Amino acid sequence: MAKRIDVKSLDIYYGGFHAVEDVSMTVEPRTVTAFIGPSGCGKSTLLRTLNRMHEVIPGAHVKGSVQLDGTELYGQSVDPVAVRRVVGMVFQRPNPFPSMSIFDNAASGLRLNGVKNKGVLADAVERSLTAANLWNEVKDRLGKAGMGLSGGQQQRLCIARAIAVEPQVLLMDEPCSALDPISTLAIEDLIGELKEKYTVVIVTHNMQQAARVSDQTAFFNLAAQGKPGRLIEIGPTEKIFSNPDEKATEDYITGRFG
Amino acid sequence: MSATTNDAQLTLRRPGGVRTVKNALATVYVTVVTVLAIVPLAWVLYTVITKGIRLILSSDWWLQSQRGITPRREGGGAYHAIVGTVEMALICAAIAVPLGILGAILLIEYAKGTKVARGVSFMVDVLSGIPSIVAALFIYALFITIFGFGRSAIAVSCALVLLMLPVVLRSTEEMLKLVPQELREASYALGVPKWKTIVRVVIPTAFSGITTGVMLGVARVMGETAPLLILVSYAVGINFSPTSDTMGALPTMINSGRDQAPQLPGYERVWAAALTLIIIVMLLNLLARLIARASKLKEK
């Protein structure tokens, strides 16, 4: 199910502003890739181009190519909505839909895209909540409001919501930064399990987290204030954190800046 | 207040003389004025209730019309007026609510920050400043002078739309602004198109606030008299047809009887009609506020 991602010479613009410059990278299926770097260097921006979420902001556009197993996501007649049905996303702050119950939240991706069969929905909800390690905690109160859960549980609900539609790739934008350490650890464990089925790309400002959960790490940085962000180095996590090629990477890892 | 004569010691006294007096005067003024502000509501309610309660407690009041009743005769009820008021308000709402909600959606979901949004917003502001009599005159000019229709209850409803639309639009706009952008993004990330996101995620999230705005709008137009004076004739009998040129309504029921001498039975009916109107309007207001408060608590 999971697919590989090929990014080729991608430039990202917000209107006239050049936000990210010339990124090329490959993400293998069923692996976790972490994007790290100081704030404002474009890692979240790049992540959002992988499911064309950046286009929510008027004037945002890209040059270059992003391919999912050879299928060009930025093709002539490709609708961003279609892309988002195969590439899922989990956000920084848990955002379950307030007007829906836990069950409805988990099922929302399917329901909103036309699935009505109650049996199918119930199965999908159980499957995704189990995969998100939330099933046992909520199975007796599926009808209760999604907002009534704790922060960590809400985030796992959002993860369940994203995987219920069985995407090819799961994007996670600093998923733990709004959570306490215990919930963070729970989610990191979860990522380790998720990668058995999905290709995961995670943006994190927490280097230790990147080192813990990812197979491949990409380090981004700004050339200078006001310049676009660039991919400085990408490689196996162990290498990046023990003997990176670029000096800038090493400076960042060792805390000399950022 | 401590008195001290030794300069070496710290003097901790209230600021003396004039400053204290001014402060006290300010406090007195503010208190008096606040009490003064509460008095009118209490007084009006008291007046209306004491003068009107006797009649509205009888079931006849709610079930009968004024057909065949003259000011000198007892009896009859306000059924025709209640029905008329509610009917005209509902027809108005049927037009104003979708227009208002869609307009707010335009301003917040599709055109936020653009010149188009500024222009439409400006027009809504103008609309909200139009006095009810001017709105009624416009509909008169449009329907009756130009199109040649006669007076009708629908004309009244259309005039009321001009009054209700800004209320619904502005309150919906405020509610939509409160929906966090992240919710929309969560929906987009699931591959849900924009229109479905608005209809199935944003609006349900804002729903209770929108309902509150609608109820307040309805309460407002139920009390409007000017359009009734200009656009329809007051009927004493029951008439449900919105296209006929007569229709009973509570404000005109009050207005038609207000010149009567206090000894006549008709006089008391005027106050009872006033009480009926206030009850309906106040109930809607209180209900709307309750809904608003309940939904605020839910989010905590």
Next chain:
Amino acid sequence: MAVTDTDATERVEPEPVATEDPTLSPVVDHGGMHMHTPVPEVMHHNHRAPAPATIDHAERGPRGVKLAKISKTGDRVFRTMAITSGLVIVLLVLFVGIFLLALALPSLQADQDNFLTSRNWTVVGNELRFGIVGLLWTTVLTSLLAMAIAVPVSVGVALCLTQYLHKRASGPVSFVVDLLAAVPSIIFGLWGLIVLGPFLAPAAEWLISKLGWIPLFSRNVDPKGSVFVASVVLAIMMLPIVTAISRDVFAQTPRDQIEAALALGATRWEVIRTAVLPYGRSGVISASMLGLGRALGETIAVMIILTTPPAGSPFTPSIFAGGETFASKIANNASEFDSPSKTGAFIAAGLVLFLVTFAVNAMARVIADRGGAKS
């Protein structure tokens, strides 16, 4: 909604699963750091048949992803609906202005008096003589007097709610004042005429006896039906709006300005005078103008309370006289719109009212924006 890999059976090589490859070190479990074994550096796969550069239907590569065809109709329809309602609103407002003007013009042109300076109002028959001076005077007088009463009271109440009262008490009091706005104006009119009028009569008498030599306070009609009573009722009706906005403005006085005043040892009144009122000044002015706009357009309460002077009566500036405002004149004659020229005269009056309220509301908004205090 699973997107299936339709070429699943044709995989060339199995995907490396990191945990089962014996050549890589095993995953270290909980306790220490999670160090996953790295996936080997990946070289480019050789695609059997590279996907052509441009594919327009159901984009898919050889082992690619099927991207659904998304129907655009929903978005298009909905967007059109939203734009249409915006258009309707804009047109509505424009039409109000245009229609009123169009229908008023013929009567204005046939008017034999000067519209802006005449006090007459003869609109029957062929001779049209009408002018708005009398209406203007009464409208302005009632509204200004109402403002003079309402604004000091509203500011006082707003100050009380934000600076004097505890949060728990200010809620209910706020609620009561706001509820005043819910009372329909016809009920205010009825109450004003029958209850308030007689109540204020002694006060009116007293004023007349003391100050009757000033034309403004000279005796005229029965005080019940006078500008004085109408103004008080208008003031009551203005109260909720002015109070609510002033309250919001005062509540937003920056904390540090208040604390600076307190730190200087100021009394509560002095804090208000130096921090709250200056900050809120433009907001209060804006609120007053919005209240003024409301008072100008108020129809029914004024219609019920004010005694209509007989045609041709002499002008008197007294606040104890009757009169007609723009709004009440139109309402008083509502059943008599039988001829176009007659209707046109009233519409002309309505047009003036529309323009005046528009100007007042616009000014209120400009002042609010300039002032900076957000309400």
